[in-house]
Amino acid sequence: MVCGHVSIAALALALAVSSAPGSPRPFLSQQDPDATNLRNPVxxxxxxxxxxxxxYAKVCALCHGATGNGDGKLAAATAAYGAKPSNLTDDVWDHGSTDGLIFVVIRDGIGPDFNMPGFKGRLSETEIWNVVNYVRSLGVRK
Structure with missing residues (x-):
């Protein structure tokens, strides 16, 4: 499917451009002191x-994979920039373990070394909270 290949190529190019020195970096959720205390209303x-x-299938699976193992179609491309997409099925939370931190990561993205875009303009807050709930369901949490 040509359209799918064009989309993948465009995303790979965007990742490369966002890695260029001097490029603006996405917000880091760990720098948001309110994110830890943000409560999931859904x-x-x-x-x-x-x-x-x-x-998740629309905006996350391309990198994180259909089952959340971090093996999506763009995983190899992101690994070339020094970071593989997180495995969302294990008990390791690289970018925050609370619902609030996960929400902010999805909303604002992470960087500078991970090149994950934020989805604030593509997903509503309710949709992001639904993704938080879904991601939590992918693996056993301790």
Whole structure:
């Protein structure tokens, strides 16, 4: 499918450009002191998980993979810039373990070394909370 290949190529190019010296960097959730205390207002219901799965498939799976293992189609391209997408199914949370931190990572992205864009303009807050619930469901949390 040509359209899919063009989209993948465009995203890979965007990752390369965002890695250039002097490029603006995405917000780091770890620098947001309020993110840790941000509470998830969306209950983790079957409806929320289904909606989160749909949004995840649209904006997350390309890098994190269909099952969240960090093996999406762009994983190799991002690894070339020094960071592989996180495995969302294990018990290691690289960029925050609270719902609030996960929300801010999805909303604002992370960088400078991870080149994950934020999805604030593509997903509503409710959609992001649904993705938080879905990501939490992917693996066993301690």
């Amino acid at each position: 209950p983790s219901t079957p409806e929320s998980l289904a909606a989160g799965a749909q949004s």
